[in-house]
Amino acid sequence: MAIRTIREIGDPILNKKAKEVKEMTPRMKELISDMYDTMRHANGVGLAAPQVGILKRIIVIETDEESSYTLINPVILKREGEQRGYEGCLSVPGKTGIVTRPNQVVCEALNERMERCTIEAEGLLARCICHEMDHLEGHLYTEIAEELMDNEELEESRENTESGT
Numbered sequence: 001m002a003i004r005t006i007r008e009i010g011d012p013i014l015n016k017k018a019k020e021v022k023e024m025t026p027r028m029k030e031l032i033s034d035m036y037d038t039m040r041h042a043n044g045v046g047l048a049a050p051q052v053g054i055l056k057r058i059i060v061i062e063t064d065e066e067s068s069y070t071l072i073n074p075v076i077l078k079r080e081g082e083q084r085g086y087e088g089c090l091s092v093p094g095k096t097g098i099v100t101r102p103n104q105v106v107c108e109a110l111n112e113r114m115e116r117c118t119i120e121a122e123g124l125l126a127r128c129i130c131h132e133m134d135h136l137e138g139h140l141y142t143e144i145a146e147e148l149m150d151n152e153e154l155e156e157s158r159e160n161t162e163s164g165t
């Protein structure tokens with residue numbers, strides 16, 4: 001198990017475009033395994049390679065214990081619907097924003113064995129795929145969030161909402 005350092009907002013590597021993966025190498029396998037360790041350690045649901053300082057088009061997503069996805073060179077073939085909701089990022093600690101994303105996406109990618117696969121995602125998984133794909137293009141959700149709050153402010157606004165009006 002190896003936990004890598006998560007790059008944070010302000011680090012120029014997060015604004016760079018990641019490169020396609022041409023072949024699966026032992027080094028690449030190690031990177032993917034470390035990405036899972038790093039994501040789980042940080043209690044995240046997704047992580048893109050640039051977030052650990054590697055400009056490769058690799059994403060790992062784990063929305064729950066039974067659903068983990070390794071997406072290599074992912075491409076979104078179809079976007080449908082709309083969802084507006086809270087979003088955070090391991091590279092932007094302590095913040096939450098409101099971001100509108102497609103509610104459904106169809107994504108094509110290679111898996112760890114470099115086999116082509118298609119994923120039909122909706123809800124949280126669709127949101128995660130879009131968020132992580134933005135990382136591969138050098139973009140952070142803070143660029144498109146309509147509101148960006150400190151997590152303490154978020155708690156307060158949730159309490160206020162619950163207490164009435």
Ligand code: ZN
Nearest residue numbers: 088089090091
């Ligand atoms: Zn992120």
